[in-house]
Amino acid sequence: MKTQVGVQAMMAKCPVCGGEVNVPDDALPGELVEHECGITLEVVVDGDLVGLKPLEGVREDWGE
Numbered sequence: 001m002k003t004q005v006g007v008q009a010m011m012a013k014c015p016v017c018g019g020e021v022n023v024p025d026d027a028l029p030g031e032l033v034e035h036e037c038g039i040t041l042e043v044v045v046d047g048d049l050v051g052l053k054p055l056e057g058v059r060e061d062w063g064e
């Protein structure tokens, strides 16, 4: 049984539901990825690590 270790996509964890999220290899910081749980996630890159943060509370909050 062969194991292919490719770098085509990175697996990241959804911070909301904990499920796996497929992040494209060429994802750029700030790129938005929709997850199956319904949340929109923003790609954050820190060195070699790719993470995700929920894109929520992005409302403009200029102290209404």
Ligand SMILES: [Zn+2]
Pocket (backbone or CB within 6 Å): 014, 015, 016, 017, 018, 019, 035, 036, 037, 038, 039
């Ligand atoms: Zn999710």
